[in-house]
Amino acid sequence: xxxxxxxxxxxxxxxxxxxxxxxxxxxxxxxxxxxxxxxxxxxxxxxxxxxxxxxxxxxxxxxxxxxxxxxxxxxxxxxxxxxxxxxxxxxxxxxxxxxxxxxxxxxxxx
Amino acid sequence: xxxxxxxxxxxxxxxxxxxxxxxxxxxxxxxxxxxxxxxxxxxxxxxxxxxxxxxxxxxxxxxxxxxxxxxxxxxxxxxxxxxxxxxxxxxxxxxxxxxxxxxxxxxxxxxxxxx
Numbered sequence: 001x002x003x004x005x006x007x008x009x010x011x012x013x014x015x016x017x018x019x020x021x022x023x024x025x026x027x028x029x030x031x032x033x034x035x036x037x038x039x040x041x042x043x044x045x046x047x048x049x050x051x052x053x054x055x056x057x058x059x060x061x062x063x064x065x066x067x068x069x070x071x072x073x074x075x076x077x078x079x080x081x082x083x084x085x086x087x088x089x090x091x092x093x094x095x096x097x098x099x100x101x102x103x104x105x106x107x108x109x110x
Numbered sequence: 111x112x113x114x115x116x117x118x119x120x121x122x123x124x125x126x127x128x129x130x131x132x133x134x135x136x137x138x139x140x141x142x143x144x145x146x147x148x149x150x151x152x153x154x155x156x157x158x159x160x161x162x163x164x165x166x167x168x169x170x171x172x173x174x175x176x177x178x179x180x181x182x183x184x185x186x187x188x189x190x191x192x193x194x195x196x197x198x199x200x201x202x203x204x205x206x207x208x209x210x211x212x213x214x215x216x217x218x219x220x221x222x223x224x225x
Binding site: 034040049097103 | 211214215217
């Protein structure tokens with residue numbers, strides 16, 4: 001079953017912050033986050049495993065609340081390069097394959 | 111540039127044609143994947159080869175036939191496709207046999223148009 005992402009789209013000014021949410025009706029083992037620019041391959045951002053951990057990479061971080069079956073991606077002080085479509089991918093068990101959410105289109109303007 | 115190479119980048123084929131998509135990685139990854147992506151939609155899993163064996167087939171029509179000749183190569187053979195099969199076909203790989211705790215490395219895809 002496909003995870004649900006919100007919002008579907010967001011427009012930011014450079015330097016503003018954004019939060020993208022990913023939720024599932026099923027228990028999750030892990031959550032992946034990817035960014036895809038138009039006409040390009042999805043690029044891996046981070047993986048979060050069960051345990052409610054948070055991860056960060058530069059000004060992009062994420063959390064995983066397994067009780068709520070939800071993950072959030074935080075983009076701080078957004079840059080023009082952050083523009084693209086963000087997909088979360090969820091796995092219901094070890095070895096199960098990813099199911100991607102519908103995506104969140106992010107546009108950062110100067 | 112990605113470390114997963116897909117050819118061709120673009121393909122136009124008629125409904126009676128037979129063609130193949132090719133994917134190659136030299137990172138020593140042990141699982142390779144085919145995804146289909148329609149415009150403004152997420153990638154949808156089609157097939158997974160884990161340690162060169164087909165481990166997942168997501169109820170894909172038989173007009174799509176995957177092949178994994180060796181651990182570095184993945185092919186997708188196409189025959190008698192329909193216009194609705196037009197999409198971006200993405201290949202991906204993971205270092206281990208599944209995507210659990212292992213990032214997918216995607217190729218840039220083959221944009222397929224069926225006329």
